[in-house]
Amino acid sequence: MTEPTTTSAATGPGWAQRYGAALMNTFGAPQRVLVRGEGAYVWDADGRRYLDLLGGIAVNALGHAHPAYVAAVTEQLGTLGHVSNFFATPAQVGLAEKLLALVTPGGAPAGSRVFFANSGTEANEAALKMARRHGGAARPRVLALEGAFHGRTMGALALTHKAAYREPFEPLPGGVEFVPFGDLAALEAAMGDDVAAVFLEPIQGEAGVRPLPPGYLARARELTSAAGALLVLDEIQSGMGRTGTWMAHHLPHVGGGVVPDVVTLAKGLGGGFPIGAAVALGEHAATLLGPGQHGTTFGGNPVAAAAALAVIGVIEDEGLLAHVAELGTWLREKLAGLGHARLAGVRGEGLLIAAELTEPVAAQVAAALLDAGFIVNPVRADALRLAPPLVLTTAQAQSFLDALPAALDAAGTRP
Ligand SMILES: *Cc1c(COP(=O)(O)O)cnc(C)c1O
Numbered sequence: 001m002t003e004p005t006t007t008s009a010a011t012g013p014g015w016a017q018r019y020g021a022a023l024m025n026t027f028g029a030p031q032r033v034l035v036r037g038e039g040a041y042v043w044d045a046d047g048r049r050y051l052d053l054l055g056g057i058a059v060n061a062l063g064h065a066h067p068a069y070v071a072a073v074t075e076q077l078g079t080l081g082h083v084s085n086f087f088a089t090p091a092q093v094g095l096a097e098k099l100l101a102l103v104t105p106g107g108a109p110a111g112s113r114v115f116f117a118n119s120g121t122e123a124n125e126a127a128l129k130m131a132r133r134h135g136g137a138a139r140p141r142v143l144a145l146e147g148a149f150h151g152r153t154m155g156a157l158a159l160t161h162k163a164a165y166r167e168p169f170e171p172l173p174g175g176v177e178f179v180p181f182g183d184l185a186a187l188e189a190a191m192g193d194d195v196a197a198v199f200l201e202p203i204q205g206e207a208g209v210r211p212l213p214p215g216y217l218a219r220a221r222e223l224t225s226a227a228g229a230l231l232v233l234d235e236i237q238s239g240m241g242r243t244g245t246w247m248a249h250h251l252p253h254v255g256g257g258v259v260p261d262v263v264t265l266a267k268g269l270g271g272g273f274p275i276g277a278a279v280a281l282g283e284h285a286a287t288l289l290g291p292g293q294h295g296t297t298f299g300g301n302p303v304a305a306a307a308a309l310a311v312i313g314v315i316e317d318e319g320l321l322a323h324v325a326e327l328g329t330w331l332r333e334k335l336a337g338l339g340h341a342r343l344a345g346v347r348g349e350g351l352l353i354a355a356e357l358t359e360p361v362a363a364q365v366a367a368a369l370l371d372a373g374f375i376v377n378p379v380r381a382d383a384l385r386l387a388p389p390l391v392l393t394t395a396q397a398q399s400f401l402d403a404l405p406a407a408l409d410a411a412g413t414r415p
Contacts, residue, residue: 015045031370037064040389040396042375050370051396053388054377058205058237058352061268061311061320063389068317069271069310076306084297091305092116098312102246103263103279111283116275116300120236120266121151123276127199127232127262128155128173130280130288134230135196140175143190143198143229147181149206150199150234159199162206182213184220191223197230197262198223202248202255205237205387208380209347209354211254218256230261236276240268241315241390243350244325251349261285268390273307275300320390324350331386331397338401342408344382353386354379361411368407374400 015033033045040063042052062069076091083089096114101107117123131142150159158172166172179186198220204210224231238248249255259281266276280288328350335355336346344356362378369376379385
């Protein structure tokens with residue numbers, strides 16, 4: 001997997017020290033310094049090539065430097081790069097229309113509206129503000145699931161379950177309660193006419209690629225409708241084709257045909273350019289946030305919108321939804337069939353996959369894979385996450401399957 005080392009300005013000692021001296025230490029030490037990418041591969045500063053099976057955490061839908069994507073972004077930047085939201089642009093309007101067409105099979109119901117943000121956490125902030133506006137003083141409660149990850153800004157953090165993320169920043173916006181994952185009886189018991197919204201990930205990504213059990217979303221829809229609460233689906237990681245359908249909740253065994261009230265998107269939406277969206281569905285959507293009640297300088301910026309339109313266009317033109325469904329099924333079957341003693345099972349849909357390990361050695365396996373030229377993510381101590389570019393080929397996936405057993409073996413011998 002190693003190409004001849006090239007001399008470049010990026011090569012040489014000192015990156016780790018410079019990073020450590022200049023950047024806030026929120027992410028730990030970076031594993032490599034990456035300098036370029038093409039398709040499903042990236043290269044580090046020493047010229048080594050890696051198969052990128054994480055895709056910038058489910059972001060690089062088209063891989064790296066896809067020509068149609070680069071052309072669209074370049075063209076937009078060379079034409080009109082930014083205007084404030086006092087003005088509209090064709091790219092922004094076109095993207096909103098496109099999202100309304102694909103967020104629900106057959107198109108969004110009449111009255112649906114899009115709010116553009118710049119990231120996942122901001123999309124959820126917008127959704128939380130919609131929930132507050134919907135609920136008012138009569139509905140102070142918001143429900144989320146144990147294991148939920150909805151972002152790191154204060155509102156989205158209030159919806160995020162992990163204590164280590166939340167507790168240093170309390171008090172957080174109030175009213176959020178967590179119910180056990182996948183437990184419909186618990187959701188039913190927590191539900192009431194004082195609930196403004198229920199936030200759900202159809203597949204919990206950060207918790208280790210955990211799909212909601214079949215039937216859960218359909219029942220959650222019934223319960224929220226009966227109580228008059230919003231059903232907010234966070235498809236930030238699972239949406240935009242990652243599961244072989246535009247949205248994870250379009251998979252019949254996941255979504256059961258539900259139409260949520262709000263869908264939040266980011267990650268794969270921009271294919272690497274920062275953009276998020278909160279799509280409100282149905283006739284009351286337009287009233288959830290009114291003039292002056294929310295805003296953003298950059299949200300829906302024409303370059304970001306052009307990037308997202310290019311992502312959607314390439315997914316359509318290259319038939320990537322069918323490709324993801326097919327390759328995802330193949331890869332999950334092959335993983336499950338590897339028969340390695342350290343592999344306990346496989347979870348996920350499409351190209352959002354977790355390989356479950358029998359021991360908490362995911363970090364060591366990921367490190368061994370990185371040394372072998374493969375980027376994966378130890379999402380849990382006992383699970384590896386794969387969220388590769390949707391353009392990954394079968395041959396590339398096979399090269400990973402070929403390398404995995406040795407990395408699993410090596411884990412036991414690493415410190
Ligand atoms: C990544 C993620 C977020 C937060 O998105 P950012 O762009 O990192 O703010 C929210 N929800 C889910 C499900 C995510 O995977």
